[in-house]
Amino acid sequence: MVEKGKMVKVSYDGYVDGKLFDTTDEEKAKKEGIYNENMVYGPVAIFVGAGQILPGLDEVLEEMGVGEEREVTLPPEKAFGQRRPDLLKIVPMSEFKKRGIKPIVGLPITIDGVTGRIVSVNSGRVLVDFNHPLAGKEVKYRIKIEEVVEDPVQIVKEIVKLSLPRIEPEVKIEGESVIIELPEFAPYIPDIQVKKMVIANEIIKRLGYKEVKFIETFKKKEEDNKDNGEE
CATH class of the missing domain: 2.40.10.330 (Thrombin, subunit H)
Known part of the structure; x- marks a missing residue:
């Protein structure tokens, strides 16, 4: 069993009325005509029992072990809710x-x-x-725990990806401080300050560190050297 509160990476396929509507598998999404170019595919990192996934799936994950795969049917109240x-x-x-x-x-x-x-x-x-499109529907899922994420640095990287899925941050942990280096373009990401606050709060809450620092480094480009007459 995976302990509640642990970070795991899961893969899943979701079906409603026999049709695939959600998946972590890019090729399957393309094949079934539900591919979203704005989505980053691959196993998703979540904290077990933290409400980051459908209630019914959260319950199932608490009963599963690493590498285990299950198929479950969720009633509306444990999926996307009843229609209101x-x-x-x-x-x-x-x-x-x-x-x-x-x-x-x-x-x-x-x-x-x-x-x-x-x-x-x-x-x-x-x-x-304003109901969820799948409110009132019974849904079926195939879900698998691919791995448990134990390394604090990797956990921080996964937390960053939850808010900034296309960023690969550099992460250092020094004592009770977490230092996250973001790429040069980070300041131009919409709502970046709000997202940094969400990331910092999640790291402090889940891992217990006292502070989170963000660094945005701007490096001189080779083109700049050539423009200045340097070889």
Whole structure:
């Protein structure tokens, strides 16, 4: 059994009504027509029992060992929740005009940080469903624990990837301090300051270090040397 609170890397495939809707396998995603170029595929790192995955899968992981694979069927309450009528809301057309958006049925829209889909457009009013698309559905998963991540440096790197999936940070641990070196382009990532705060809080919470430092290093390029007449 993997101890609660440990970081593990898991692979999974999720099915609803017999169709694949989520996977960590890039080739499988392409084959089934659900490939997302914005997604980074491969085993996902999570802390067991920390609510970072569907409730039903979290429960199953606490019963599994490294290398073990299981197939489970999750009822709505342990997956994406039951459908709630109160999450069907009428949004004034003026709200869309303010955002410069033409409401079209099926279009995803985010209002006050909550994402929904437009259900209908009538007489200047737009009906938006803020339920998860799979709310009320029974889902099936194949899930496997690929490995347990024990090395603190690697755990920190995986925590960084949860917020910044395409970054490979340099990490050092000195006493009770964690030092994370980010690439030059990091300051231009949207919401980078918020993401750094989330990363730091997670490291302090999960690993108990007292401080997290971020370093952004800008290095002189070879082209600069040539421009200055240096060989």
